Amino acid sequence: MPFVTASNQRGSYDVIIVGSGAGGGQAAYTLCMEGVRVLMLEAGRQYTPASESPMFQTPDMAPLGGADTPDKNKGFYDGTVDGGWDVPGEPYVSLPDKWGSHFTWWRARMLGGRTNHWGRISLRNGPYDFKPRSRDGLGFDWPITYDDVAPYYDKVEMLIGVYGGETSLENTPAGPGGTLLPPPKPIVSDYLLMKYAPRFDIPVLPGRRAVLTRAQDHRTVPGKLHPGNTRAQKILAEAMRKRSPCLWATPCGRGCAVAANYQSTTVHLPPALATGNLDIITNAMVYEVTVGKNGRANGVRFVDATTGRHEHATARVVVLGASACESARILLNSKSSQFPNGLGNSSGLVGRYVLDTVGSSVSGQIPLLESLPPLNEDAADGLQVYVPWWLYKQQLAHKLPFPRGYHIEYGGGRGMPSVGTFSGFEWLTGGSYGKKFKEDARRYYGSFIGFDGRGAMVPNDNCYVDIDPNVKDRFGIPVLRFHWQWGEYEQRQAVHMQETFGAVIEAMGGRVRSPVVTDPVKAIAPGGYMIHEVGGTIMGAEARSSVTNRWSQTWDVPNLFVADGGVFPYNADKNPTLTIMALSWRMSDHILDRMRRREV
Amino acid sequence: MTDRRTTIKLVLAAAAAMPALRARANYNDNLEPGASPPGNLRQFEPTMRGYGPDPDLIKAYERGAFWPLTMNAQQRQLAAALSDLIIPADEHSPAASAVGVVDFLDEWISAPYPQQREDRDTVLQGFTWLDGEARHRFEQPFAKLHEAKQRTICDPICNASRAPTDLQRPAQFFATYRNLTAAGFYTTLAGRKDLQYIGNVALTHFDGPPVELLKKLGLA
Numbered sequence: 001m002p003f004v005t006a007s008n009q010r011g012s013y014d015v016i017i018v019g020s021g022a023g024g025g026q027a028a029y030t031l032c033m034e035g036v037r038v039l040m041l042e043a044g045r046q047y048t049p050a051s052e053s054p055m056f057q058t059p060d061m062a063p064l065g066g067a068d069t070p071d072k073n074k075g076f077y078d079g080t081v082d083g084g085w086d087v088p089g090e091p092y093v094s095l096p097d098k099w100g101s102h103f104t105w106w107r108a109r110m111l112g113g114r115t116n117h118w119g120r121i122s123l124r125n126g127p128y129d130f131k132p133r134s135r136d137g138l139g140f141d142w143p144i145t146y147d148d149v150a151p152y153y154d155k156v157e158m159l160i161g162v163y164g165g166e167t168s169l170e171n172t173p174a175g176p177g178g179t180l181l182p183p184p185k186p187i188v189s190d191y192l193l194m195k196y197a198p199r200f201d202i203p204v205l206p207g208r209r210a211v212l213t214r215a216q217d218h219r220t221v222p223g224k225l226h227p228g229n230t231r232a233q234k235i236l237a238e239a240m241r242k243r244s245p246c247l248w249a250t251p252c253g254r255g256c257a258v259a260a261n262y263q264s265t266t267v268h269l270p271p272a273l274a275t276g277n278l279d280i281i282t283n284a285m286v287y288e289v290t291v292g293k294n295g296r297a298n299g300v301r302f303v304d305a306t307t308g309r310h311e312h313a314t315a316r317v318v319v320l321g322a323s324a325c326e327s328a329r330i331l332l333n334s335k336s337s338q339f340p341n342g343l344g345n346s347s348g349l350v351g352r353y354v355l356d357t358v359g360s361s362v363s364g365q366i367p368l369l370e371s372l373p374p375l376n377e378d379a380a381d382g383l384q385v386y387v388p389w390w391l392y393k394q395q396l397a398h399k400l401p402f403p404r405g406y407h408i409e410y411g412g413g414r415g416m417p418s419v420g421t422f423s424g425f426e427w428l429t430g431g432s433y434g435k436k437f438k439e440d441a442r443r444y445y446g447s448f449i450g451f452d453g454r455g456a457m458v459p460n461d462n463c464y465v466d467i468d469p470n471v472k473d474r475f476g477i478p479v480l481r482f483h484w485q486w487g488e489y490e491q492r493q494a495v496h497m498q499e500t501f502g503a504v505i506e507a508m509g510g511r512v513r514s515p516v517v518t519d520p521v522k523a524i525a526p527g528g529y530m531i532h533e534v535g536g537t538i539m540g541a542e543a544r545s546s547v548t549n550r551w552s553q554t555w556d557v558p559n560l561f562v563a564d565g566g567v568f569p570y571n572a573d574k575n576p577t578l579t580i581m582a583l584s585w586r587m588s589d590h591i592l593d594r595m596r597r598r599e600v
Numbered sequence: 601m602t603d604r605r606t607t608i609k610l611v612l613a614a615a616a617a618m619p620a621l622r623a624r625a626n627y628n629d630n631l632e633p634g635a636s637p638p639g640n641l642r643q644f645e646p647t648m649r650g651y652g653p654d655p656d657l658i659k660a661y662e663r664g665a666f667w668p669l670t671m672n673a674q675q676r677q678l679a680a681a682l683s684d685l686i687i688p689a690d691e692h693s694p695a696a697s698a699v700g701v702v703d704f705l706d707e708w709i710s711a712p713y714p715q716q717r718e719d720r721d722t723v724l725q726g727f728t729w730l731d732g733e734a735r736h737r738f739e740q741p742f743a744k745l746h747e748a749k750q751r752t753i754c755d756p757i758c759n760a761s762r763a764p765t766d767l768q769r770p771a772q773f774f775a776t777y778r779n780l781t782a783a784g785f786y787t788t789l790a791g792r793k794d795l796q797y798i799g800n801v802a803l804t805h806f807d808g809p810p811v812e813l814l815k816k817l818g819l820a
Contacts, residue, residue, distance in 0.1 A: 045654075054657040056800055059787035061660035063651055065704065066787070069713045071650045081654040088653065185808030191819040247802040254657075368817055375813075378799035379806055416800055417792060419783035426775065431759025433686045433778060438693070438794065441786065445795045
């Protein structure tokens with residue numbers, strides 16, 4: 001039985017994986033396909049996208065028209081259950097308590113974690129992104145190069161299914177060909193960007209998202225991913241056949257009942273479970289990695305949230321994939337006489353160098369897009385096209401007041417009307433009501449566009465988590481305390497976003513909804529809002545200056561690994577999930593090598 | 601508990617964080633860095649039961665499925681009259697009240713969440729002002745007035761940026777009420793049809809816009 005309880009787990013396992021999201025899911029997949037017996041512990045409940053995804057439900061079927069509430073922070077139909085900015089009974093502390101320097105932390109207590117609702121944007125880090133310090137002297141280099149990770153990007157893209165296009169642009173790599181699915185057709189507002197962006201020397205590329213624009217090639221991909229392993233090939237081919245291509249409807253963030261996009265629960269876990277090597281305990285809140293007298297990890301302690309009992313599970317290897325900050329929390333709470341400052345923390349760097357993504361947005365209204373004929377523009381649910389960072393040469397020549405770039409996530413179109421579509425409409429209508437209001441709604445519907453800048457962050461000493469000395473969660477586990485301060489580079493980058501987006505909207509003949517923000521402090525979204533937090537168990541070349549090594553293995557405990565975004569020593573503008581998966585696969589291959597050599 | 605401005609900022613920022621891109625407000629629109637941030641200790645303590653963090657997402661809900669509707673008959677009459685003044689029947693679609701917008705509004709202002717409680721105060725105080733104004737000027741409740749008289753009352757408050765100082769609160773009420781009426785109306789099937797929204801159907805392939813349209817727009 002793959003879903004087990006604390007009392008009927010199968011004795012000891014080869015590997016315990018904490019967390020079932022992108023990092024944990026990928027590790028379970030890679031290890032189980034090679035015959036490793038894995039126990040996965042997930043803090044939230046069992047979750048089944050096939051029966052629980054509200055794919056075609058319309059807002060009038062939901063309370064409050066599906067509006068955001070404190071119970072469902074991204075709307076009633078968002079795929080996240082038992083999660084959000086606040087999880088009842090699981091507080092955290094944010095210091096100092098003032099606007100601009102607090103941090104909000106999105107969690108999802110459910111099988112598959114945050115992969116169930118994420119945006120599916122899947123961009124590769126480029127060569128510069130792994131060696132930023134070598135390029136401009138700031139932050140930290142990774143102890144690995146793009147070439148080390150590229151084969152794993154290839155494999156992850158083929159496994160999960162990512163659409164995109166070829167590119168030869170600087171630091172914007174694509175695979176060798178054949179790893180990406182075809183991109184979706186652009187919609188009208190995308191063509192608008194494709195017309196006007198070149199006037200600013202801004203490139204527009206096909207978007208890249210983990211959405212199946214056609215069925216996966218189940219005949220050739222399994223052989224490429226699992227050479228010589230016919231059982232794994234058969235299991236993967238079967239899993240791929242069960243996934244449907246995109247239906248060109250309903251937001252991905254609700255979850256996908258037909259598995260047309262990537263969620264750990266629809267892509268990583270089914271084949272891992274089909275091997276018979278994976279057991280999963282849900283409602284298992286892990287709080288400590290236990291260590292034997294030899295200084296090696298021998299298991300984890302967790303609270304069974306359904307019974308309140310404290311349990312212990314044992315294994316030869318422990319992998320933390322609980323999310324960057326939650327994994328740091330587990331390590332800091334794993335104190336013993338051998339490790340009085342927490343486990344893996346001889347450097348004192350567990351929890352340090354937490355990073356997020358710079359976010360800033362400008363929206364506008366475009367007269368050219370008014371009163372269009374009816375068009376189905378649900379398309380791929382966004383990012384049919386995107387803009388990669390384009391000013392590398394200017395940065396290298398120190399012509400910009402910030403060292404690292406951003407990409408642009410752009411959107412528009414005649415999407416399904418929501419409760420907010422015509423809120424605050426007076427800036428266009430002058431306050432109309434009556435028949436004129438209905439005419440205005442018809443006229444302006446579909447004529448809005450939005451630019452979201454998503455930028456790189458240079459690590460700084462002011463952004464970290466530690467354990468709050470007083471506050472505990474409902475399980476009695478000490479909670480995290482966040483410390484946050486954007487650097488000036490990030491703030492200036494956000495201003496550049498604002499000014500650029502405003503200029504492009506005006507060139508399009510449009511009006512910005514509110515004036516572009518040129519105050520650096522005001523232009524940037526607060527920490528955590530982008531839900532891209534990484535770092536806290538950063539990897540590096542030396543034990544004194546990092547928590548994990550080039551294999552995502554803790555320096556202090558050789559059989560303890562980190563599979564989530566915690567290992568990132570730098571957060572490029574690229575969304576982190578694809579890189580988390582590539583690094584988790586690479587880490588898992590390393591664990592397999594060590595197991596075969598009987599080193600763990 | 602977070603105040604309303606902070607809630608709005610959080611909500612808009614949350615929307616901005618979603619890469620699923622649709623036309624929507626920009627978090628910067630309401631960003632006021634001097635304002636009070638969320639509480640030091642982040643923990644939501646509901647004062648009354650909402651639908652919780654794990655509701656059944658599959659079933660279709662009746663209005664008031666999670667908390668009782670609270671408007672009285674007089675308030676519902678006023679709500680219908682004002683909704684229909686904002687969204688009347690025309691050749692494209694029925695009036696707001698004909699497609700359940702009063703129930704939507706009632707559910708909204710009866711909900712236990714901070715934003716909705718704030719809107720409840722705004723709406724009910726606005727109702728009192730509106731009816732008071734109607735009785736004072738025309739000796740009848742607002743709902744009984746002919747449209748021309750209703751407009752005499754509403755014209756000065758339909759745009760907050762132009763409303764005189766002493767009518768700022770009624771103007772804020774009218775803006776909120778119009779937002780909610782539009783929210784209720786355009787999320788119904790009738791509202792979607794009015795806008796000629798034709799998505800939310802499964803397709804085997806997606807072809808993009810017709811070339812003729814792109815040419816006409818100068819985008820081909």
